[in-house]
Amino acid sequence: MKVIVVTGRSIAQGRSKESKFSDEYARAAATCEVDPEDLSTLGVKPGQKVKLTTSRGSVNLFASVSSQSPHRGIVFIPFGPWANSLMDAETDGTGMPTLKGMEAEIEPAAEDEVLGLKELLAKNLKERGRT
Amino acid sequence: MNVENVIKGVVCPFCGCCCDDLEVTVRNNEIAKVENACALGRAKFERWNEGRIVRPSIRSDGKILETSFAKAVERSARILYDARYPLLWGWSCTSCEAQKIGVELAEEVGGVIDSTTSTCHGPSIIAVHDVGESSTTLGEVRHRADLVIYWGCNPLHAHPRHMSRYSVLSEGRFRKRRGERKMIVVDVRRTATAKIADEFIKIEPNSDYEALTALRMCLKGEELEQESIAGVPSKKFEELIDEMVGCQFGVIFFGLGLTMSAGKSRNVDAALSLVRDLNSKTKFVIVPMRGHFNVTGANEVFAWQTGYPFAVDLSQGYPRYNPGETSGVDIATRHDCDAALVVGSDPISNFPLEAARNLSSIPIICIDPHETATTSVSDTVIPSAIVGIEAEGTVYRMDGVPLLLRKLIDPPEGVSKDTEILEAILNEVRRIRGGR
Numbered sequence: 001m002k003v004i005v006v007t008g009r010s011i012a013q014g015r016s017k018e019s020k021f022s023d024e025y026a027r028a029a030a031t032c033e034v035d036p037e038d039l040s041t042l043g044v045k046p047g048q049k050v051k052l053t054t055s056r057g058s059v060n061l062f063a064s065v066s067s068q069s070p071h072r073g074i075v076f077i078p079f080g081p082w083a084n085s086l087m088d089a090e091t092d093g094t095g096m097p098t099l100k101g102m103e104a105e106i107e108p109a110a111e112d113e114v115l116g117l118k119e120l121l122a123k124n125l126k127e128r129g130r131t
Numbered sequence: 132m133n134v135e136n137v138i139k140g141v142v143c144p145f146c147g148c149c150c151d152d153l154e155v156t157v158r159n160n161e162i163a164k165v166e167n168a169c170a171l172g173r174a175k176f177e178r179w180n181e182g183r184i185v186r187p188s189i190r191s192d193g194k195i196l197e198t199s200f201a202k203a204v205e206r207s208a209r210i211l212y213d214a215r216y217p218l219l220w221g222w223s224c225t226s227c228e229a230q231k232i233g234v235e236l237a238e239e240v241g242g243v244i245d246s247t248t249s250t251c252h253g254p255s256i257i258a259v260h261d262v263g264e265s266s267t268t269l270g271e272v273r274h275r276a277d278l279v280i281y282w283g284c285n286p287l288h289a290h291p292r293h294m295s296r297y298s299v300l301s302e303g304r305f306r307k308r309r310g311e312r313k314m315i316v317v318d319v320r321r322t323a324t325a326k327i328a329d330e331f332i333k334i335e336p337n338s339d340y341e342a343l344t345a346l347r348m349c350l351k352g353e354e355l356e357q358e359s360i361a362g363v364p365s366k367k368f369e370e371l372i373d374e375m376v377g378c379q380f381g382v383i384f385f386g387l388g389l390t391m392s393a394g395k396s397r398n399v400d401a402a403l404s405l406v407r408d409l410n411s412k413t414k415f416v417i418v419p420m421r422g423h424f425n426v427t428g429a430n431e432v433f434a435w436q437t438g439y440p441f442a443v444d445l446s447q448g449y450p451r452y453n454p455g456e457t458s459g460v461d462i463a464t465r466h467d468c469d470a471a472l473v474v475g476s477d478p479i480s481n482f483p484l485e486a487a488r489n490l491s492s493i494p495i496i497c498i499d500p501h502e503t504a505t506t507s508v509s510d511t512v513i514p515s516a517i518v519g520i521e522a523e524g525t526v527y528r529m530d531g532v533p534l535l536l537r538k539l540i541d542p543p544e545g546v547s548k549d550t551e552i553l554e555a556i557l558n559e560v561r562r563i564r565g566g567r
Contacts, residue, residue: 004336006319008387009289009422014145015174019182020480020503057484068320074336076320081480081487081504089483094257094395095249095442095458097483101337101392121504124484125491 001042003075005052005086005104013078021117029080030114033066034106038073044108051109052077052086054102059085059120060112075106081120134159142536143172144224144519146290147421147529148297160540162520169291176520182502184514185543200547200555203513207472207496208559210510214470214494216446217242220459221476223423226524226536229549230425230432233474234443236557239564241446243468245459246429247476248441252419253454254390256430256440258399265406267382267416268530269296274303275414278378280315282402283339283388284420287323293420294324298384313374317342318388332371335362337393343401346372350408381415387422421529424519428527463490472556473497474549475515479504498552515549516542522549 012028019025032050034042044050050063052075059082066076077083079099088098115123141153155176156164165176187203188195198206211217219237222230223246230246237244248256272279279298286293294300299314306312316325317332325331334342338361345360349372355365375381383406389398402417409415421427430440437443439452442459455461459478462468463486470493471478479487480503494510497503500517516522519536527533542548547555 006336007391008285011170011288011291014171014289018175018501019178020477020501021182066320068322068325071320071333074319079481084480084482084487085484087483089460089464089485091455091458091461092395093455095245095253095454095461096390096395097250097460097486098393098395099250099391099483100388117504118507121479121507125479125488125508 001038001106003038003073003104003106005054005075005077005083005102006100007077007079007083007087008100010078013080026116029078030061030082031064031078032061033068033076034063035069035072035074036065037070039063039065042106042108049109049112049114051107051112052104054086054088054104056088057085060109060114062114075104081117081124085120085124135163138537138539141539142519142526142534143168143175144424144517144526144536145172145175146424147427148290148293149424149526149528149534150292150296151534155539157539162540171291179517179520183500183543184502184506184512185546187514188512190510200513200545203511204552204555204559206511207513207556208563210470210494210496211236211240211242211472211556212560212563214240214242214468216468217470217472218459218462218468219244219472219474220246220478221474222246222429223248223426224475224518225425225549226518226522226526227425227428227432228524229474229518229553230429231436232550232553232557234433234436236472236553236560237443238445239557239560241448243442243444243446243457243462244433245442245457246426246433247423247481248426248430249454249458249460250481251387251422251426252390253441253458254396255399255419257396257454258403262400262403262407264403265410265416266418266530268532269418269528272382272416272418273297273301275305275380276382277306277311278313278315278374278381280317280381280383281324281328282317282383282385284384284386285318285322285324286384286420287327289386289422290420293384298382313378315371315374332363332367338362339389339392339398340394340401342368343398343405347401347405347408350376350405350412375409375415376412378413381409381413383415383417384420385417386420418530425526427529427531428525431527431531460486463487469493471495473499473505473509474553475499475518477503477505479508498549513552514543514546515552516546518549524550
């Protein structure tokens with residue numbers, strides 16, 4: 001299913017962002033809020049896993065029912081390294097990457113793993129970075 | 132001895148609201164209780180000691196080794212001195228005093244200094260260069276505003292006390308009750324903030340520019356030919372502009388919904404222009420919802436030191452400013468920087484993957500109180516005192532009002548303030564240069 005990804009602050013992400021390697025931060029940021037009808041169309045229940053893919057990358061996340069619906073076709077992901085696995089570094093001459101409004105594909109991913117921060121960094125940075 | 136001290140009038144070091152009415156109880160050099168803070172501010176105080184770094188470390192042959200402060204400083208200075216084009220990034224979670232030393236260091240090593248402005252309201256500043264800004268203080272809004280519009284922001288999650296201290300839920304001199312103010316939210320989702328608004332206007336993603344332009348057309352008396360614009364019936368824009376013109380003191384608070392989506396600085400251009408034009412009919416102001424508690428201070432300090440508010444390139448020996456070229460994400464994405472100094476920020480988490488990946492492949496010096504994704508890939512890590520809890524310093528609130536953060540408790544033994552660490556690195560760079 002095609003969706004638009006919007007990233008942003010959530011209370012849970014903001015409360016845990018200074019304890020980056022905590023389970024609480026992973027629970028707050030490795031998640032996405034999906035419109036309930038979209039979730040139903042996907043056949044995904046709250047708490048189950050989904051995979052999001054953009055032109056820049058893909059990431060597995062836990063899906064939750066958005067409390068801010070209806071917003072069919074929009075998926076919200078809290079700021080953080082999971083969201084940024086998907087986002088475009090192109091700044092259009094402004095210095096600001098496109099962190100809201102990116103086109104993505106969402107699909108069920110029951111068999112896949114949602115990575116913790118250490119594992120996500122190891123996967124994302126392994127090509128050229130050091131982990 | 133069990134010594135307890137209640138400190139009143141504490142400024143919160145979390146978001147750009149910089150609420151200055153917190154009461155913090157300190158017992159035996161620990162934070163025992165926090166009152167008046169929101170959920171975000173409370174977490175910062177109550178968990179100040181979680182995930183702390185207390186010893187400097189360096190990376191050697193892939194291993195992380197504890198080291199002394201002096202050796203960490205020496206290594207940091209050497210990395211920055213040897214770098215061809217270092218990026219000095221972060222700065223929004225530290226004091227103006229530390230930012231000032233940062234600018235001096237950037238000049239000394241011929242690098243680029245940029246703050247997280249680049250990834251929040253940088254496009255807003257670019258738009259202000261083009262259009263200007265009909266601005267105000269939050270106190271004026273509190274006392275006078277009868278129409279408050281939150282556009283592309285969700286303060287209940289990002290600035291939880293903004294409404295109760297400064298806008299619709301506050302008691303002002305001339306607007307005392309909620310009923311004396313109208314609150315409108317424009318956003319792509321019915322956010323928690325939208326749910327408590329008098330009116331919510333849901334627009335399509337990436338269509339803020341169209342919506343703002345429609346409002347400008349209505350203000351000029353031009354007819355909207357389409358039946359709907361940005362997913363909103365055109366008639367709604369006519370009604371909204373009537374509300375805006377009809378108020379006595381209106382304000383638009385805008386967030387990253389404008390700066391991070393298609394159009395970026397042009398969205399803010401349209402918002403600033405709308406507010407400018409509204410002032411021919413009534414009093415109207417506009418204020419960006421700044422995120423980190425001293426990101427505004429970084430803009431102030433960089434501007435008074437170099438002439439430019441962010442993304443300042445000092446590699447030529449004089450300041451250059453060209454967001455899109457001299458901004459942190461662009462430099463990292465192009466793989467231009469060959470070393471980075473990161474102060475109180477986590478670009479490995481917060482940059483798009485391509486930029487983060489490039490950054491992780493160069494030597495990073497990270498000054499931070501806590502473990503982060505960036506400290507985990509850094510060459511050198513120097514722990515710092517938490518500004519506003521363990522160190523004092525000046526900050527600027529989102530509306531440009533300077534406030535003083537206080538030191539409430541001592542930092543862990545051996546942990547220095549940002550100002551002391553940066554001063555030590557600067558002095559060491561100068562020593563290396565002098566001995567060349």
